[in-house]
Amino acid sequence: MQLEALVVVQKPNPRSPRSGAPMSLYLQTEVEALALQKWGGQDGLDKERTRRLAKRLERAQAKAGTSASQQSASQQSTPEGGLPTADCLVDRRGDAGASSSAAPRAQQQLRELPEFITERIRDFRSGNTADWRGAAGSRGDGRPVLYWMRTALRGHENPALDVARAAAERRGVPLHIAAFLLRSHTHPTERRYSFWMQGLRDTQLELRQQGVELLVYLDGMSGPQSEGWAALTALAAASSLVITEEMPVSPYAQWTKDLAAALPPDVAVWAVDTACLYPMRLTARAPAKAYIFRSSTDRPRRERLQRLPYTDGATDWARLLGGAAAVAKGMEELREDPPARGPIPEGLGWDPLNLSAPGADIAALLAQCDWIDRRVPAVSHMHGGSGEGYARWEAFRTKGLDLYAAHRNNALKRDGVSRLSAYHHYGMVSPFKVARDALLARSNGATKYVDEFFTWREVAHAFCLRSWPVLENVQALPQWAQQTLGRHSGDARECKSMRQLEEGTTGDHIWDSMQHQLKTTGELHNNLRMKWGKAFLPWLPTPDAAIAAACHVNHRYALDGCDPCSYGGILWCFGLFDKPMGAESTPIFGQVRRMTTSSIANRLNWNAYRALPVAAFGAAAVAGPAAAGGAGGGGTQPSIESFFKPRKKARAA
Numbered sequence: 001m002q003l004e005a006l007v008v009v010q011k012p013n014p015r016s017p018r019s020g021a022p023m024s025l026y027l028q029t030e031v032e033a034l035a036l037q038k039w040g041g042q043d044g045l046d047k048e049r050t051r052r053l054a055k056r057l058e059r060a061q062a063k064a065g066t067s068a069s070q071q072s073a074s075q076q077s078t079p080e081g082g083l084p085t086a087d088c089l090v091d092r093r094g095d096a097g098a099s100s101s102a103a104p105r106a107q108q109q110l111r112e113l114p115e116f117i118t119e120r121i122r123d124f125r126s127g128n129t130a131d132w133r134g135a136a137g138s139r140g141d142g143r144p145v146l147y148w149m150r151t152a153l154r155g156h157e158n159p160a161l162d163v164a165r166a167a168a169e170r171r172g173v174p175l176h177i178a179a180f181l182l183r184s185h186t187h188p189t190e191r192r193y194s195f196w197m198q199g200l201r202d203t204q205l206e207l208r209q210q211g212v213e214l215l216v217y218l219d220g221m222s223g224p225q226s227e228g229w230a231a232l233t234a235l236a237a238a239s240s241l242v243i244t245e246e247m248p249v250s251p252y253a254q255w256t257k258d259l260a261a262a263l264p265p266d267v268a269v270w271a272v273d274t275a276c277l278y279p280m281r282l283t284a285r286a287p288a289k290a291y292i293f294r295s296s297t298d299r300p301r302r303e304r305l306q307r308l309p310y311t312d313g314a315t316d317w318a319r320l321l322g323g324a325a326a327v328a329k330g331m332e333e334l335r336e337d338p339p340a341r342g343p344i345p346e347g348l349g350w351d352p353l354n355l356s357a358p359g360a361d362i363a364a365l366l367a368q369c370d371w372i373d374r375r376v377p378a379v380s381h382m383h384g385g386s387g388e389g390y391a392r393w394e395a396f397r398t399k400g401l402d403l404y405a406a407h408r409n410n411a412l413k414r415d416g417v418s419r420l421s422a423y424h425h426y427g428m429v430s431p432f433k434v435a436r437d438a439l440l441a442r443s444n445g446a447t448k449y450v451d452e453f454f455t456w457r458e459v460a461h462a463f464c465l466r467s468w469p470v471l472e473n474v475q476a477l478p479q480w481a482q483q484t485l486g487r488h489s490g491d492a493r494e495c496k497s498m499r500q501l502e503e504g505t506t507g508d509h510i511w512d513s514m515q516h517q518l519k520t521t522g523e524l525h526n527n528l529r530m531k532w533g534k535a536f537l538p539w540l541p542t543p544d545a546a547i548a549a550a551c552h553v554n555h556r557y558a559l560d561g562c563d564p565c566s567y568g569g570i571l572w573c574f575g576l577f578d579k580p581m582g583a584e585s586t587p588i589f590g591q592v593r594r595m596t597t598s599s600i601a602n603r604l605n606w607n608a609y610r611a612l613p614v615a616a617f618g619a620a621a622v623a624g625p626a627a628a629g630g631a632g633g634g635g636t637q638p639s640i641e642s643f644f645k646p647r648k649k650a651r652a653a
């Protein structure tokens, strides 16, 4: 069946009334049905869309390459005379310092931000779109703009940074960029803070190349003003505008709320979405089903992806469109030869950390913080930062992406999945770049990866934005799940203590092994994680307690914990985004899909799994061993088994 067979109405074309060619209007339902038929169903249609989008991106890339090389030839000479890559990741404009101390520009020269960026800005107090031109366009009273950086640790393709830069420039005021490592995090573990600080170290270097100093505060370690929250509040109160990332989970959302409440009303607070391609704030209600979310957001998301990445001149297109390996290598070189520190605001009242100073040792710094939870130590096989993140992505893109559809559910394939979720949580790699790179691969694996990345990751973000702060109890679940779980709340349970859960001593051999892996490596394969999460319901006295316990254990040990995807995954175990699957008579679960650890034993060669190396790829594989330096050391490749308790004789449950 072709278009000719469909009902069509012809009307004059208002865009080109003189050409005489009429517009042909079809019924959407008929066109959709035809497309599904032509491409052999939804999968085929998705593939075709991806193919077309990739072609468009390729053309855009080719065009961008030309203009980037023209730009580079006129602005800076590269050794090869071609695209600036590794050591030219960011330009060295004479006016780069304008970002940190922007001179007022004539009105006609004011930077415009594209809609792709402005639609991401939310006025945190009112919840509405921020009046970007009105508020940011008016000349300020000299008070600076503050970008409080938390979960977009990158100096490139970072919409919060773009907004902050442009706002400071429009107002003709300085821009301060600061990160505060606060003791008030719900899980201030050594693992989390060392990964975070490794990321900040890369970002500090990257921003220094742009002439800006990222001011890093570590609670209790940053000089006279020894309370990070007080230092943050003081810096924010002296600003006219505070910009931070939209991160709709605790502690980040609570921190933003507390800060907004503590500031005078004339200090605007904006949250900028740096994580999702389709901005989470554009989804009006908490999505109930992933497939509905997918179909309603797919087209606008892909439209956004087709646009060229925005660059304000501080990063060039070559970086945004070029190979991730070059970016990773560039970070490594920056670490070896750090640029000079950028300007530090006068009267700051505390000493910002220089994370790449000779002898700076993140592990040693954290060792001096009495508030750090050292019972969850840093991991040695995975290090934070854009350098390692892009190296990991490049290794997966070249070795694992095409096979993703076939391997993603096989926990034995350590490189069957990207293992990038912790990097995404802290925004150490650009999700936009990852999506573009994946689309260009154009394989079945890449299509599946993009779907997972877009649908499951972004539905979780949109859900959390609309559901925070009731994410840690049954109120977050759909009605049917609340009801069925409620009807079974009195069922007999074999309760475990929090200690048994955290230590992995429940007596369920397989679950305990998974918990040991999570506890010691900070990672757990998605396929195992689902069964791991399902175990909480029968082991805690109430569904509320089970959700809270799963969140606690996940966030405390997982490197990617405290993320919207954490809630997407955990709440899925209790019925979120799912449909009634079981018989109402099933004890404890009722109609919520039940899964047991014994199903793993039937499907997975457990002994082979335990013998896998923990670090399958990453910086060591792509960028060389130097990238693995930092807190916790590195280099060794222990097997997963070495993290397990001595094996019991008992067979899998």
Ligand SMILES: Cc1cc2nc3c(=O)[nH]c(=O)nc-3n(C[C@H](O)[C@H](O)[C@H](O)COP(=O)(O)OP(=O)(O)OC[C@H]3O[C@@H](n4cnc5c(N)ncnc54)[C@H](O)[C@@H]3O)c2cc1C
Residues within 6 Å of the ligand: 408, 417, 418, 419, 420, 421, 422, 424, 425, 452, 453, 454, 456, 457, 460, 524, 525, 526, 527, 529, 530, 532, 533, 534, 554, 558, 560, 561, 562, 563, 565, 566, 567, 568, 569, 570, 572, 573
């Ligand atoms: C009980 C439970 C707890 C979870 N806790 C977390 C968590 O704390 N943090 C976290 O980021 N994810 C969590 N997830 C989701 C999922 O397990 C991880 O995102 C995934 O395992 C990360 O591994 P990867 O980077 O190799 O993913 P890949 O398979 O390579 O997928 C690519 C990316 O897509 C996204 N993604 C993939 N699967 C999912 C998913 N099911 N939900 C949301 N996003 C997804 C992630 O950003 C991921 O990095 C949880 C899932 C469950 C069932």
